[in-house]
Amino acid sequence: MTNVTRRDFLGTALLAPRAMRAAAAGRPNFLYLLPDQFRFDWLSGNPSLPVRTPNLDALASRGVRFTKAAVPAPLCAPSRACLAAGCEYDECGVASNAENFSLSRPTYYRKLRDSGYHTAACGKLDLSKADNDQGIDGRKHMEEWGFSDMINCGGKGDAVGRNGAEDPHEPYMLYLKKLGLARTHAGDIAQRYGHGYSATFPTPLPDEHYCDNWVGRTGLDLMKRFPAGKPWHLAVNFVGPHDPEDITVRMEKTVRGRNFWQPNACTQFTPDVHYAIRQNYTAMVENLDRWVGIYVKELKRRSELDNTIIVFSSDHGEMLGDHDRWAKTVPYDASLCVPLIVAGPGIKPGQRSNALVSIVDIGATFLDYADAGKLEGQTASSFRPLLEGKTTSHREFVSSGLFGWRLVSDGRYKLIRGYDPDAGIIGTHDVRVVQPRTDIPPLLFNLESDPLENNNIASKAPDAVARLSKLLPPPNPDPRFNRDPRLSGARGGAGRRG
Numbered sequence: 001m002t003n004v005t006r007r008d009f010l011g012t013a014l015l016a017p018r019a020m021r022a023a024a025a026g027r028p029n030f031l032y033l034l035p036d037q038f039r040f041d042w043l044s045g046n047p048s049l050p051v052r053t054p055n056l057d058a059l060a061s062r063g064v065r066f067t068k069a070a071v072p073a074p075l076c077a078p079s080r081a082c083l084a085a086g087c088e089y090d091e092c093g094v095a096s097n098a099e100n101f102s103l104s105r106p107t108y109y110r111k112l113r114d115s116g117y118h119t120a121a122c123g124k125l126d127l128s129k130a131d132n133d134q135g136i137d138g139r140k141h142m143e144e145w146g147f148s149d150m151i152n153c154g155g156k157g158d159a160v161g162r163n164g165a166e167d168p169h170e171p172y173m174l175y176l177k178k179l180g181l182a183r184t185h186a187g188d189i190a191q192r193y194g195h196g197y198s199a200t201f202p203t204p205l206p207d208e209h210y211c212d213n214w215v216g217r218t219g220l221d222l223m224k225r226f227p228a229g230k231p232w233h234l235a236v237n238f239v240g241p242h243d244p245e246d247i248t249v250r251m252e253k254t255v256r257g258r259n260f261w262q263p264n265a266c267t268q269f270t271p272d273v274h275y276a277i278r279q280n281y282t283a284m285v286e287n288l289d290r291w292v293g294i295y296v297k298e299l300k301r302r303s304e305l306d307n308t309i310i311v312f313s314s315d316h317g318e319m320l321g322d323h324d325r326w327a328k329t330v331p332y333d334a335s336l337c338v339p340l341i342v343a344g345p346g347i348k349p350g351q352r353s354n355a356l357v358s359i360v361d362i363g364a365t366f367l368d369y370a371d372a373g374k375l376e377g378q379t380a381s382s383f384r385p386l387l388e389g390k391t392t393s394h395r396e397f398v399s400s401g402l403f404g405w406r407l408v409s410d411g412r413y414k415l416i417r418g419y420d421p422d423a424g425i426i427g428t429h430d431v432r433v434v435q436p437r438t439d440i441p442p443l444l445f446n447l448e449s450d451p452l453e454n455n456n457i458a459s460k461a462p463d464a465v466a467r468l469s470k471l472l473p474p475p476n477p478d479p480r481f482n483r484d485p486r487l488s489g490a491r492g493g494a495g496r497r498g
Contacts, residue, residue, distance in 0.1 A: 027117075028345055029308040030233040030366050031295060035288050036076065036124060036155065037242040037328060039317035040069065040337035042285050050258045051282050055293035056341060059310060063343025064351040064387055068411055070398040072360050074316040074328040074335045076155075077101070077129035078402065079359070083315070084108065084127065084145070086363045086378035089401045090473050095480035096403070101127040103144040106376045108363030109233070110146025115372035118230050120149040120222045123215040123237030124158075126315075132158050134170040149225060151218050155239050156211065156246070157193065160186040172211055181209060192244035197326055198269060200245050200276040207248040212240045212284070216291040220298060233366065238291070241284035241318065243327060251283040258282065263321030264452045274321060281320060309344030309369060313359055322452070323421070331407045331416045331443075332453050336400055348389035356395040356411050357383055397471050404482050408471045409447070413461070415468035416443040444468075 044053045072082040073089040081094035084107040093102050113119040122138070127145060134140055138151035153159060153172040160173065165186035168174040176182040184204050192199040207213065219236040226232050247255075260278040262271055269277070292312065299305040317335045319325035328335045340357060342365075343349070360380040367375060368382035385391045399408045405419035420440045444458035444465055458465050476482060 026307065027231045027370050029231055029304060030112075030369075031299070031308050031310045032233070032235040032362070032366075033238070033288075033292060033295065033310070033312045034123075034235055035238040035240060035314050037240075037316060037318045038285065038288070038314035038338060039320065039334050040067075040339055041334075042241075042281070042318075043339055048261055050260065052286055053289040053292075055289045055296065056312060056339075059292060059296070059312065059343050060341045060352075062349050063310075063341065063347045064353050066340040066342075066353050066355065066357055068337070068354055068398075069313065069340035069357050069359065070337050070400055070409070071314075071316050072358055072400055073402045074330065074400065075402055076124075076126045076315055079315040080126045082360050083363060086360055086375045086380040088360065088379060088399060088473070090476045090481055091377070091379065095478070097126075097129045099480070100130045101145075103141060107146045108367055108375050108378075109235075111367055111372050111375050112233050112370055113146050113148055115370055116231065117370060117372075118148045118227055118232040119146060120226070120232065121147050121235040121237065122151040122218040122222055123153060123235075124155050124239045125150075125152045125235075125237055126155070128152075129158075132161060132169070136169065136171065136174055138171040149222055151222065153211075153215070153239075156189055156242060156244060159211075160189050172214055175214060176205075176209065179209060181205060188246065189244065192246060197243060197245055197277050197321075198273050200247075200273075200280045202249045202252045203246045205248065207250045210248050210251075210287075212238045212287060212291070215239065216294065219295070223298065223302070231370070236291075236295070238288055240288060241281050243318075245277055245280035245284075247280050247283040247287075251287055252280075254286065255279040255283045265323050265454060266321040267324055268321060278320060281318065307345055309342065309347070309366075311362060312339060312341045313362065314338040315359070329402055331400065331402075331405055331414075331419050333414075333447070333451070336407075342387055347387045351389065353386065353392070354411070355383070355386055355393050356398045356409070357386075358395065358398050358400075361394070397468075399471070399473060401473070401481075406472050408468050410468065410471075412446065412448050413464045413468060414443075414445045414447055414453075415458075415465060415472070416445075417469075417472060419443060442469075 042051055044051055044057050071079045073079050077097045078089055078094045081092040081101045082089060085092050085105055086108055109119045134152040134154060138153055142150040151171055154170045159170055162169055164173040165182040168177050173182050176185050188203050215238050258279055260275060262274055299308050316328045317338055319334045322334050323332055361383050364380040365382045365384055368384045383394045386394050397408050397410045407414060407416040418440055442458045442465055443456045444461055445453045446457060
């Protein structure tokens with residue numbers, strides 16, 4: 001017999017009327033596929049990119065493909081904290097990868113669970129990034145974050161850290177150790193970080209045991225444990241296409257020989273090296289597309305496709321050498337913007353939307369469809385009317401920030417304050433960061449005429465600068481949100497290898 005606490009009983013009793021009403025209305029399931037470091041333009045449909053994502057194309061044909069989806073902060077832990085809490089960067093409580101998400105902070109996951117959903121997640125959640133402690137079974141903090149079931153793992157670098165090959169502290173490395181592959185994987189990752197992005201040789205891991213393939217299977221295993229007759233939410237947090245550029249032998253065979261444009265305003269590697277880097281990134285993207293197809297097939301097998309809202313997005317983008325930058329943390333669109341595709345019951349098919357949206361709005365949209373109410377402290381807003389074709393707009397502007405810089409964009413113009421494009425380079429990723437300074441002139445880009453963001457027109461468009469300046473968030477009095485921890489030696493740091 002299951003023991004029921006007084007808190008469980010009272011909570012169930014209070015929520016029962018809402019849950020029963022919503023269940024009667026046929027609440028949808030939610031499948032959230034969330035890769036890490038997936039830039040917005042690396043999909044089929046871009047005529048200048050030889051990228052093949054047929055499963056994402058098919059998903060978009062059944063729903064909405066957003067072209068202007070942004071993140072609240074282009075860094076793993078802050079972005080995912082904002083997503084969980086439904087708020088902007090300055091409100092999320094997590095300034096960098098050196099901090100954990102507060103266990104007492106409400107999440108949309110918990111809100112869904114309390115309204116009667118079975119909430120599950122697997123892969124790289126990054127809500128305890130600073131501690132890098134997922135629990136050997138991946139279930140640490142499951143209750144506090146709001147999950148009914150969970151298998152949390154580290155990222156590519158986090159998993160092998162803390163002597164993970166010999167003494168695993170998370171489930172993926174434990175899985176590899178049981179197979180006798182943990183040392184092999186740890187040595188490969190260490191070698192790659194030593195060479196940076198140019199390490200494009202294939203991993204010695206068999207394709208079956210590659211991390212994203214393990215994450216994908218783990219999500220399918222969680223689905224097998226879903227209770228019958230109960231709506232569910234599953235977030236599958238893939239670790240790719242995050243650097244390093246590790247791909248399997250099978251994946252490598254699919255991309256070699258494809259030619260890509262060279263990075264914009266880049267002075268670093270040779271063209272052939274850039275080709276290889278972009279081929280590897282593409283191989284990771286296309287492997288994720290393969291998993292989209294696998295999950296759609298599984299939903300069909302379970303007879304749940306028609307009642308499941310599927311969302312595909314990411315926590316931030318990837319510069320891939322544009323502007324001599326790599327990875328994320330900077331305010332350019334390649335770092336800031338992500339794919340967002342949504343399909344499911346009631347969603348108008350075949351839409352390609354230029355509406356401004358932020359990934360913080362995803363949780364609010366789930367709560368709207370679930371009839372679960374709003375999350376405490378939520379500043380995000382549901383874009384359900386847009387999905388259903390009742391409107392063509394959502395936000396008047398999107399905002400984002402990290403450390404000392406903040407930006408706002410109305411879709412045409414993007415204004416950035418506190419970012420120095422000529423700042424120095426810190427760390428093995430060659431990610432340029434900015435020290436908190438007040439003397440940095442603003443940057444203004446016309447995204448329509450200059451989508452690559454090569455020309456700062458702030459001095460030529462003072463009216464646009466003045467108008468957008470009013471939309472920027474006020475200075476944050478918390479010093480954690482105004483400096484890069486790498487500059488002060490804080491543990492974990494902003495660009496922690498994840």
